[in-house]
Amino acid sequence: MKQFNCGDVVPGCNARFVFDSEAKILESVARHAREDHGLTDIPPQLTEQVRAKIRPAA
Numbered sequence: 001m002k003q004f005n006c007g008d009v010v011p012g013c014n015a016r017f018v019f020d021s022e023a024k025i026l027e028s029v030a031r032h033a034r035e036d037h038g039l040t041d042i043p044p045q046l047t048e049q050v051r052a053k054i055r056p057a058a
């Protein structure tokens with residue numbers, strides 16, 4: 001399993017994503033960014049930041 005904490009990219013956000021693949025995390029984070037952060041378009045740069053923070057789930 002892999003995990004991503006939104007707070008690593010957006011300070012103060014407590015959202016946490018745990019999925020078995022990076023693709024699923026990115027998909028879910030994109031939805032979260034749209035619904036909770038009002039980002040209708042995810043810049044490639046942000047996707048890279050998210051990808052860089054994905055860690056193996058403990």
Ligand SMILES: [Zn+2]
Nearest residue numbers: 006010013015
């Ligand atoms: Zn967030």
